Amino acid sequence: MKAGALQNGCMIEVIGTDAGAPASLPAHQQALLRQATLVAAPRRLHPALQRWWPDPAPELIATDQPDALLERLRAVPEQQTLVVLASGDPLWFGIGRALLEGLPQQRLRFHPAPSSLQLAFARIGRPWQDASWVSLHGREPEVLASRLQQRPPALAVLTDPGRGGAEAVRVVLRAAGLEQAYGLWVCERLGHAEERVQRLAPDQPTPADLDPLHLVLLVAEAPPVPAQLPLFGLADGVYLQHPDRPGLMTKREVRIQLLADLALPAAGVLWDVGAGVGSVGLEALRLQPALQLWALEQRGGSAALIRANAERLGVQPAGVLEGRAPQALAALPDPDRVLLGGGGRERRAVLQAVLDRLRPGGVVVIPLATLEALAELRPLLEQAGLELAVAQHQAWRGAPLADGTRLAPLNPVLVLRGALPAAAA
Secondary structure, three states: OOOOEEOOEEOEEEEEEOOOOOOOOOHHHHHHHHHOOEEEEOHHHHHHHHHHOOOOOOEEEEOOOHHHHHHHHHOOOOOOOEEEEEEOOOOOOOOHHHHHHHOOHHHEEEEOOOOHHHHHHHHHOOOOOOOEEEEOOOOOOHHHHHHHOOOOOEEEEEOOHHHOHHHHHHHHHHHOOOOOOEEEEEEEOOOOOOOEEEEEOOOOOOOOOOOOOEEEEEEEOOOOOHHHOOOOOOOHHHOOOOOOOOOOOOOHHHHHHHHHHHOOOOOEEEEEEOOOOOHHHHHHHHHOOOEEEEEEEOOOOHHHHHHHHHHHHOOOOOEEEEOOOOHHHHHOOOOOEEEEOOOHHHHHHHHHHHHHHOOOOOEEEEEEOOHHHHHHHHHHHHHOOOEEEEEEEOOEEEEEEOOEEEEEEOOOEEEEEEEOOOOOO
């Protein structure tokens, strides 16, 4: 289709740009601009356009108010040539949608430029076919927190400077315990001569002169060096998780409590039954390396994941098994400590199998999600003569909200602990 007037109105050329427009536009798009009698563009581009045009310059209007823009475009006579400048790809979170809703489709011809995502990944030199994105424009940061739970390999965040911009992203990342899991890049004014792309370390402040026109890239990091990890209370982001079951792991706050309740001995046998990704048992080995950890998880693929997490933490379990309790417990040596998670409908039988094998002076710790499970399992510990303790633990993590911080709750956890008396001397 050739540029020019149609029977129902003039053609509107919608040209995508980067921050360096109009000088950075291809020659044929610059030619369209020079032929235009009316140009609509974001206000931030107006100074550059006014310097670029020779006299006489076309009429220049702003695109920042779509309703007023559409009304003006509808009033233009057919013989005029119209150009609308937009950021990146006009049909990807751009003005293209508003134009299509307010004007006949046959009057619009789109010329997309590389999107901000394409430019950002090009600047850091990373393929982006596995990347995903999330927009925070006019949205609360919970959408980012939810997306991070899925642990994407790369995530582009379209920031909203009015809601904190890059700093809001960093607060969410910190609250999720994922600062060590992702490298954070801030990309400003992409395509402009003054563009800036920089990686920020977790302890590095957000630049005070950050340009409002910026986005954030989160790129999964290589495994941490075990010697650089803290001894206790590792961040959730240190652990690998199943991509199809993200978030199914013992959170840091609960993990710390469970490790304390286990009262880990310097040596002995620790069972981690329903080990998940192995977080509690593996962290126990960092505290007491001479323990023999036996991790059991029924989900397929869990053994490889737990071993990979063990390598990340620089520890060596005595054994990692995939199988169902209580049957799979028969292959393990008698325990001195047991962390019993999961169990489902067989939890009574699993706990009974544990109690039948628990060594004198042993401790069993059971995190639970429901009062019904507590009522079901507590009598077994009482009948076996264990000393009981019951507690509920609830934690909140700070999350950004408008200009402040709210407390986002983690799921409350009931902890049932039983300690078997030591054998008589």
